Amino acid sequence: MSAYTEPLSYRSTDYWRNGRRLYELEAGFTFYSELAQRSITVPVGFLTDLGSIPAFARWWLSSDDFWAQAYVLHDRLYHTREMDRATADLILWEALGLPYRVYDEDGVMRRETCPALARSAIYQAVRIGGGPAYQRGG
Known part of the structure; x- marks a missing residue:
């Protein structure tokens, strides 16, 4: 069964790439x-922009949504190019479909999944526009 071994933990940096702030992982994680x-x-220390959400879609999607761990995983796959782009994008699809722990203001945890329409839009966006990022390694 697909799963993460650890939750996402990151901090903001002073680094920027392609007009987007970069974040550094404070702890690494593994995804099966x-x-x-x-x-x-x-790995710990990996730099990511979380989700590369185009400006016109930021009213609906955020780079730090609760499924941002899927974005980081996808960034890593594009960075290493350890598999072909189509497979990396399908793994993003797979990861977006997992339930994530979400905590309310009282600290109560519930499980949420990326909404189907958002999941489909994110996947289609990387299929359409992700080629240059894959070619340059993230």
Whole structure:
């Protein structure tokens, strides 16, 4: 079953790439992909912009939504190019479909998944516009 071994933990940096602030992982994590039948590790210190959400879509999607861990995983796959782009994008689809822990203001945890319409829009966006990022390695 697809799953993360650790929650996402990151901090803001003073670094920017392509007009987007970069964040540094404070703890690494591993994702087991059923699709790829293997584990993928994102190391501590990895720099990411979380989600590369175009400006016109930021009213609806945020780079730090509760499923941002899927964005970081996808950034890592594009950075390492350890698999072809289509597979990396399918792993993003897979990761967006997992339930994430979300805490309310009282600290009560519930599980949420990326809404189906958002999941589909994110996946289609990386399929349409992700080629240049994959070619340059993230």
